[in-house]
Amino acid sequence: MVENRRYLDLATHIVLLLGIAIVALPIWITFVAATHDAVRMTQVPLPLLPGSHFLDNLKETLFGSGLSGTETAPVWRMLLNSLVMALSIAIGKIAISIISAFAIVYFRFPFRMGFFWMIFITLMLPVEVRIVPTFEVVSQLGLLNSYAGLSIPLIASATATFMFRQVFLTIPDEMLESARVDGAGPMRFFFDILLPLSRTNIAALFVILFIYGWNQYLWPLLITTDNSMTTIVISIKQMLEAAEQSPQWNVIMMTALLGMLPPVVVVVTMQKLFVKGLTETDK
Amino acid sequence: MLKRVHFPASPLPYLLVAPQVIITLVFFIWPASQALWQSMLVQDPFGLSTEFVWFENFVALWHDPLYLSSFTRTAFFSLAVAFLSMSFALILAGFAERVVRGATTYRTLLIWPYAVAPVLAGALWVFMFNPTLGILAYGLDMLGYEWNHKVNGGQAMALVIMAAAWKQVAYNFLFYLAAMQAIPRSVIEAAAIDGAGPIRRFWTIVFPLISPTTFFLLVMNVVYAFFDTFGIIHAVTQGGPANATTILVYKVFNDGFVGLDLGSSAAQSVILMILVIAMTVLQFRHVESKVEY
């Protein structure tokens, strides 16, 4: 920046590369493990360089019957469950939050502030804090082991609503005034003007929420007892348990890779939106 | 709060807020009040009758050595995770800020762990530290240090701290980098002209100016360590060995779903609720104080 000392520039790159190496180390080891056969993965020391069994392991993991000694569903099914859950949560959250924010910001109606504070309270109640009673409610509603049960309880948190509220507050009043002069009612204003203006925010939020939804652990763990409904993220736990008896690390690590691939791809390809989403929802 | 130009009252806004409000009531408010209610009940051993006991459950927790040790353990755990991941992120951000070309590449390569689920992070680290096969355990063994986190409580704690901190570095890095880039270049140049070398500049100028971010990240990291790390504990150590890694959120789950002591679990939930509310309020209050240039 200011100094022209060469050694400082060199040190900078070295430190950063070292940091990247440390951050990437676990992934590298995992990837290597996913490319060897089961036998090699029981011999100490474990390999540091990739093997040639990537595709074999991939096939076995995705379509096979899971680990021997467990009754896990095939991994492709779990990937599907994760996808449905993540998409439902992301889309659901965005949908109900944006219309709530719209109502609270643009309408004057009795109990407006009451609803606002009610939504605000949810900020302070992560699912881990109300697990037992929420479980009871879901089971009473007969939503156990269903996609609905997986996603709906996680949809109504306040962060998205607050973000949209922030965005709407900065949209100039003149927009609404000219829309009214043009004869637009509230819903038309919402769809024709507000929604397009919020496009990038919606996209940024989608990235964050998709990752949040995909990586859910505690909640799916509790409400899915049926193996065909497990998500890939919680299947890891079962595999780790099985690893005690008969370690099949190549399959386990391949599963782990598959479990982290979609969110990582989303983050890397939509980096700008991701950063925007993070910095705007955590205020 | 309300736009100056707005629509008048009608059934429409109620329809619009309805989905969120209904879900909030059914899945948040109602269960939370249930938890409050249950925290003041005790079930008899056969599960047949329940008795309203006011705050007895809370008092019992206060006297329960397991609960108290879990409390201090969680505090230690969250501070360790926060300190480790924030320091690492600070150093990386400090250096990354200097880079002009390739900055985006470095950023991409450092932020992706955020997308990894905590439980998967735990799986990766437990694989590397597996007592028989793990590559890092093997390395330690060669150096003469025996690693078995299934037996050694301290090592188990170290393992989960590493897994949890590793994942958070990305998040902290992003915020620190943004904060550093927001400092006007001329202020740094003025310090250089005043005679400050890079290290002095960092500690006397940059670090104080990013202190709002440090505070914000501290709270976020502690909240993360308190709640989002459930997956790591559950998958890697199951709270063991011998409760060495039983943090508060895991205890709530364990006592409630496994031990079926609903009263105590509910009481613990209520205490956690109070903690979260306190931390959220703290965060909101301090977001007000910003540094102006």
Place this chain on the structure above:
Amino acid sequence: MANITLRNLTKSYGPTEVLHHVEGTFHDGELIVVVGPSGCGKSTLLRMVAGLETVTSGEIAIDGKVINTREPAERDIAMVFQNYALYPHMSVRQNMAYGLKIRGLPKAEIARKVRDAAEILEIGDYLDRKPRQLSGGQRQRVAMGRAIVRDPQVFLFDEPLSNLDAKLRVQMRLEIRKLQRRLGVTSIYVTHDQVEAMTLGDRLMVLNAGHVEQFGTPIELYERPATAFVAGFIGSPAMNFIETEAADGKLRVGVASVSIESAHRGPATLGIRPEHLVAEDDGPFRVRVQMLEQLGANTLVHGVLDGTDAAFVASLPGVRAASEGDVIAFAPKPGALHLFDRASGKRIDGSLSRCDRAPAGD
């Protein structure tokens, strides 16, 4: 004591050269103003002297010692930035003491120096305030205080008054001038405002697209501009330029012509300042009036040179009246004509004192 010498200074960013062979010697105690339009390289030049930009080739020397490779901290300079660059989290006192603390001065001496500087700049009342509690002008003074307290060999100013409102700017200009005279420290001051340049500088260096157009005293630049660029840049309202041809000792000026004694033949640009024109019935500059600007002390006559569509401005003392479409004839004051080569822009010397109006229809 500090002379600054710039020898053959060049700066490139990759393949693009932005400063070309800049030369100059600044004497001890001088206030040198580097002035030019946006993008001319003046800030780059200043930052090279400060050590915030590298030198591609050439030398910068202070008191004979080449300092190209020295870090900013080692050059014994102080800089005042355009946006003040005060440390936001420190009080005024701490801002001023920062550099001294780093150099390890004893506390008592630091306190004394800060107090003295605060007195000179009249900021003693704000010593314990933070920058965000001060107005723009106050912050500017703190920035200067931070520079003074260091007692450096050289002061560098990077457009310090650009962020202030017009009235404050005029006031601060004089204060900076008085301060610099009082302290006697060699100073380099960068600005794009030619009025600021003229009032502040002992000598001016005019830069244009990385080249030094002229380096001299304000009056030199005003009376004998070395290039058409300098002629048009210095002085407000700007000099009138008339494209013309020199032939047989005569220059065509609209429907009239001017006699010259110069060896030059071919295309040339004639320059005459608006304030050097007198209304005279048979003057060679015939102006068709378009608009008048009444400034009270003088009147600006805007129009076009008769027979052409070249814009022309004349400044007449006091309040004058004229209507649109009127034709007023002006004559230049003695010695006020400038001639520039059309291609290079450089000044052509020669006596242009005689000025006859040839009969119309020539």
